[in-house]
Amino acid sequence: MKVKNKRILxxxxxxxxxxVLQFCIGWCLVSDYTDYGRAVIHxxxxxxxxxxxxxxxxxIYRAIDPAIIDEKxxxxxxxxxxxxxxxxxxxxLLREAYRKxxxxxxxxxxxxxxxxxxxxxxxxxxxKQIWRVSNYLKNPDIKYDYLFHTIPVKNYPxxxxxxxxxxxxxxxxxxKKTFKARLNGNYxxxxxxxxxxxxxxxxxxxxxxxxxxEDDEEALLNEEILSFSIDKIDQDWYGFVQNIIDFxxxxxxxxxxxxxxxxxxxxxxxxxxxxxxxxLRNYFDEKDCKYYDFNLCRKEYLSLKTSDYYDAEHLNKNGxxxxxxxxxxxxxxxxxEEAKSYFYNSFEERALAEEENVFGFTIIExxxxxxxxxxxxxxxxxxSILTFDFYSIDSDGNKEQLADKTLDNVIVYPQKMQGKxxxxxxxxxxxxxxxxxxxxxxxFK
Amino acid sequence: MEIISYKFxxxxxxxxxxxxxxxxxxxxxCLLAASLVFYFFSGTFNFVFILISSLSTFFAxxxxxxxxxxYKERKASNELDKQGLKExxxxxxxxxxxxLFLTLILNFGILACLKYxxxxxxxxxxxxxxxxxxxxxxxxxxxxxxLGISFYTFQAVAYLLDVYNEKFSxxxxxFRYLLFxxxxxxxxxxxxxxxxxxxxxxxVPHDFDFNNIxxxxxxxxxxxxxxxxxxxxxxxxxxxxxxxxxNNLPGSVIVLGILMYSAYQYADFSGGxxxxxxxxxxxxxxxxxxFRQPYFSISLGDFWRRWHISLGLWMKDYVFYxxxxxxxxxxxxxxxxxxxxxxxxAIPAGIANIIVFLIVGIWHGPExxxxxxxxxxxxxIAFSDLFxxxxxxxxxxxxxxxxxxxxxIFQIIRTFIIVNIGWYFDRITDxxxxxxxxxxxxxxxxxxxxxxFVKTLIKSIPFAKSKLGLAITGSCIIFIISLIQSKHDDIxxxxxxxxxxxxxxxxxxxxxxxxxSRSYSSGTExxxxxxx
Numbered sequence: 008m009k010v011k012n013k014r015i016l017x018x019x020x021x022x023x024x025x026x027v028l029q030f031c032i033g034w035c036l037v038s039d040y041t042d043y044g045r046a047v048i049h050x051x052x053x054x055x056x057x058x059x060x061x062x063x064x065x066x067i068y069r070a071i072d073p074a075i076i077d078e079k080x081x082x083x084x085x086x087x088x089x090x091x092x093x094x095x096x097x098x099x100l101l102r103e104a105y106r107k108x109x110x111x112x113x114x115x116x117x118x119x120x121x122x123x124x125x126x127x128x129x130x131x132x133x134x135k136q137i138w139r140v141s142n143y144l145k146n147p148d149i150k151y152d153y154l155f156h157t158i159p160v161k162n163y164p165x166x167x168x169x170x171x172x173x174x175x176x177x178x179x180x181x182x183k184k185t186f187k188a189r190l191n192g193n194y195x196x197x198x199x200x201x202x203x204x205x206x207x208x209x210x211x212x213x214x215x216x217x218x219x220x221e222d223d224e225e226a227l228l229n230e231e232i233l234s235f236s237i238d239k240i241d242q243d244w245y246g247f248v249q250n251i252i253d254f255x256x257x258x259x260x261x262x263x264x265x266x267x268x269x270x271x272x273x274x275x276x277x278x279x280x281x282x283x284x285x286x287l288r289n290y291f292d293e294k295d296c297k298y299y300d301f302n303l304c305r306k307e308y309l310s311l312k313t314s315d316y317y318d319a320e321h322l323n324k325n326g327x328x329x330x331x332x333x334x335x336x337x338x339x340x341x342x343x344e345e346a347k348s349y350f351y352n353s354f355e356e357r358a359l360a361e362e363e364n365v366f367g368f369t370i371i372e373x374x375x376x377x378x379x380x381x382x383x384x385x386x387x388x389x390x391s392i393l394t395f396d397f398y399s400i401d402s403d404g405n406k407e408q409l410a411d412k413t414l415d416n417v418i419v420y421p422q423k424m425q426g427k428x429x430x431x432x433x434x435x436x437x438x439x440x441x442x443x444x445x446x447x448x449x450x451f452k
Numbered sequence: 453m454e455i456i457s458y459k460f461x462x463x464x465x466x467x468x469x470x471x472x473x474x475x476x477x478x479x480x481x482c483l484l485a486a487s488l489v490f491y492f493f494s495g496t497f498n499f500v501f502i503l504i505s506s507l508s509t510f511f512a513x514x515x516x517x518x519x520x521x522x523y524k525e526r527k528a529s530n531e532l533d534k535q536g537l538k539e540x541x542x543x544x545x546x547x548x549x550x551x552l553f554l555t556l557i558l559n560f561g562i563l564a565c566l567k568y569x570x571x572x573x574x575x576x577x578x579x580x581x582x583x584x585x586x587x588x589x590x591x592x593x594x595x596x597x598x599l600g601i602s603f604y605t606f607q608a609v610a611y612l613l614d615v616y617n618e619k620f621s622x623x624x625x626x627f628r629y630l631l632f633x634x635x636x637x638x639x640x641x642x643x644x645x646x647x648x649x650x651x652x653x654x655x656v657p658h659d660f661d662f663n664n665i666x667x668x669x670x671x672x673x674x675x676x677x678x679x680x681x682x683x684x685x686x687x688x689x690x691x692x693x694x695x696x697x698x699n700n701l702p703g704s705v706i707v708l709g710i711l712m713y714s715a716y717q718y719a720d721f722s723g724g725x726x727x728x729x730x731x732x733x734x735x736x737x738x739x740x741x742x743f744r745q746p747y748f749s750i751s752l753g754d755f756w757r758r759w760h761i762s763l764g765l766w767m768k769d770y771v772f773y774x775x776x777x778x779x780x781x782x783x784x785x786x787x788x789x790x791x792x793x794x795x796x797x798a799i800p801a802g803i804a805n806i807i808v809f810l811i812v813g814i815w816h817g818p819e820x821x822x823x824x825x826x827x828x829x830x831x832x833i834a835f836s837d838l839f840x841x842x843x844x845x846x847x848x849x850x851x852x853x854x855x856x857x858x859x860x861i862f863q864i865i866r867t868f869i870i871v872n873i874g875w876y877f878d879r880i881t882d883x884x885x886x887x888x889x890x891x892x893x894x895x896x897x898x899x900x901x902x903x904x905f906v907k908t909l910i911k912s913i914p915f916a917k918s919k920l921g922l923a924i925t926g927s928c929i930i931f932i933i934s935l936i937q938s939k940h941d942d943i944x945x946x947x948x949x950x951x952x953x954x955x956x957x958x959x960x961x962x963x964x965x966x967x968x969s970r971s972y973s974s975g976t977e978x979x980x981x982x983x984x
Contacts, residue, residue, distance in 0.1 A: 021956060029964060376698070449901070
């Protein structure tokens with residue numbers, strides 16, 4: 008009996024020491040000193056008054072500037088968002104914020120169409136965006152309700168481990184920075200390094216400067232291929248939206264859903280955005296909820312150029328000022344009809360209203376990595392002609408022309424070199440834009 | 453059913469509780485039930501194959517056993533004279549051979565069909581004008597082999613052959629035999645166990661021994677660390693180097709890739725085996741070890757006595773020796789002994805080795821690169837054995853102290869290089885490319901390209917630096933433990949002799965590294981030898 012008890016005690020001690028050890032190691036590895044989520048939730052707690060709450064992910068905290076919105080709407084707003092956050096996280100933040108600020112009367116939720124097909128809980132494999140919020144929620148009931156509804160069952164142990172999946176990164180520089188900040192107290196006082204843009208955090212908003220360089224424009228014009236399908240919208244997404252709607256109804260909060268506009272080329276490149284737009288419009292109509300899709304905002308009320316973005320999904324300060332103006336005007340509309348007058352009926356209509364142009368490229372490299380195809384994202388008419396000049400630029404900056412005013416948008420890389428292909432695009436003979444694609448053919452015979 | 457999953461954990465826990473609480477005579481039934489549950493999760497249809505294998509070999513062995521007993525009884529009864537006994541023996545031998553032959557054809561036939569049929573039909577289709585694509589299974593799409601089919605087929609055949617050779621008597625209880633074949637830990641990727649060891653071990657009662665639990669848990673955790681911290685973090689690097697369309701990589705990059713593959717393959721395979729052996733130990737079952745610090749081998753032959761040991765032993769007992777002892781080989785040996793006594797032994801053994809390794813290569817897959825890999829290993833072993841007297845003479849002339857540490861290190865490094873050359877053919881699926889890369893290793897090393905290539909590689913793989921850091925840490929730990937294992941016959945005895953802080957520290961190290969690695973691996977990398 009004694010031996011058995013001793014053994015049980017040993018096992019319990021082993022487990023206890025393990026938890027302490029993993030906690031200590033996790034504490035060292037978690038380098039969240041300059042994490043946006045941590046900063047914004049702290050700010051939400053210290054904000055004296057919040058009447059209007061904006062919820063979403065990085066789209067929203069780069070776009071909605073309370074300094075502009077508050078003046079226009081005449082209320083104190085706050086942007087409570089976090090990078091990569093989905094609607095389940097927005098729901099958790101809504102409850103957390105409302106518990107701290109029962110004076111909240113208006114809730115504005117961003118609907119990111121990119122996440123419509125990525126909301127399945129059981130298929131989730133990345134959890135960083137979840138911990139960014141859950142680690143700082145002060146109410147355990149909200150925190151654990153969020154976690155147990157958003158983390159797949161097989162990953163529940165990660166909830167209780169400090170070194171759970173994606174709770175840390177092994178980045179010696181960041182770890183060192185966080186450690187130093189803990190030692191000098193800056194971490195707990197939320198005093199950030201001078202270089203951190205968190206110093207510009209204003210009620211959840213951080214504007215990105217519009218210092219648009221050539222490389223930025225080229226990067227912006229190089230688009231990823233996105234896709235959307237109504238059939239692939241997971242049941243979880245519907246559940247998350249319903250939770251928000253129910254919460255707002257229970258607490259008499261005025262709820263507005265809206266979509267911060269992505270870059271025109273991103274949306275044009277989707278190919279079937281109108282399917283997405285119609286789905287969202289009908290869905291929110293059925294739910295008797297207001298929904299404003301700023302991807303369809305009329306040119307005369309919101310004219311966003313490439314230079315208003317700093318990447319395909321995020322507005323810079325210039326763009327932010329424009330969208331805030333548009334959002335405020337729509338929200339201040341006296342009637343729903345007036346609000347709807349700010350929008351096109353479809354993205355096709357918007358595309359036709361835009362001047363003929365090339366808004367970006369999707370560059371697809373061949374499987375053998377010996378060539379690539381520059382697929383223009385354009386609203387050109389059928390009889391308009393696109394031609395290309397292609398150049399190769401080696402690592403020393405030497406430029407050589409590969410093609411001149413060609414109709415062919417496929418270019419074979421020069422052999423045995425490393426560099427980039429510069430593609431200049433002409434619409435009806437007029438230069439519209441250029442974009443670059445890196446290549447490396449040194450490792451081919 | 454994945455090893456790291458709730459389902460598997462619940463299966464182990466439930467089986468464990470029942471195993472040590474039911475009357476000892478029913479313990480084997482618990483393991484059988486767990487094995488069947490585990491196998492059903494892999495696919496109900498797959499169960500048909502393991503059943504066919506078990507039933508055919510069981511009843512064939514039963515019949516062989518009957519003949520063996522019959523002959524023994526007749527011999528003991530003194531009813532027959534010498535001539536009569538001889539005739540009876542010959543008669544029974546023919547019958548036994550027929551049963552053996554048919555059962556082997558059935559079992560290997562199923563395995564060969566599932567593994568190679570589509571490849572053979574596709575090859576005939578592509579190289580001739582005859583269209584026989586209608587013969588393709590599953591419309592030519594890849595077939596997922598039933599879980600563990602290679603391993604349990606070899607195991608069942610070994611049992612049958614041992615009964616045929618009267619090494620032991622046949623098992624009378626089909627369900628005990630089924631347990632031996634289907635014991636769930638070995639289904640994932642071996643080892644190939646023998647009936648006279650593990651079969652008997654499964655049948656005897658096992659008392660609860662906390663030492664087994666400790667050893668099993670430790671071995672499982674070590675395997676877990678190898679698989680997730682080293683193998684899963686290195687796999688993307690290896691794939692980026694060898695599966696890219698680049699066909700003229702500099703030798704330095706190729707060597708880096710091969711070294712990574714070397715570490716990856718060992719960590720994945722031996723890690724999986726450690727996990728499996730650890731699980732079996734929880735129930736007091738000792739399975740055949742499959743690795744013994746293979747990268748410390750002093751020759752290629754030694755390497756194959758330390759790498760995938762159970763397959764090596766199987767090939768030795770059931771292919772090499774029967775081949776070497778055939779009349780043809782013995783005749784060849786006699787003729788070669790006219791050259792020298794050594795040749796008389798080495799040449800037939802060399803031919804047998806080449807055939808064995810060809811089979812091992814083909815077992816890996818019907819692709820040419822596997823065949824070449826097998827042939828390479830067989831030829832190197834054959835020729836190194838053949839020229840052994842010459843090497844001994846050279847070391848004597850050069851006055852090399854073959855017992856010195858320096859010489860041993862030289863042998864280890866030499867063997868490591870020889871093994872890694874073999875990995876070129878194993879990993880690089882395009883044979884032309886593998887030869888070209890091998891050539892580049894020696895003629896176009898391009899050391900100056902290594903750093904820029906690695907920089908590009910790091911940029912193309914998410915969290916590459918963290919993954920490399922983990923892989924290097926894990927590899928260092930494996931190296932240290934391998935050093936300790938090489939100096940101590942029983943690593944667990946060494947472990948138990950350490951103080952509690954070290955013992956617990958080692959376990960914590962494995963667990964923490966595994967947990968950290970989860971943030972950097974997808975966790976869905978299957979074991980290399982699963983579904984073989």
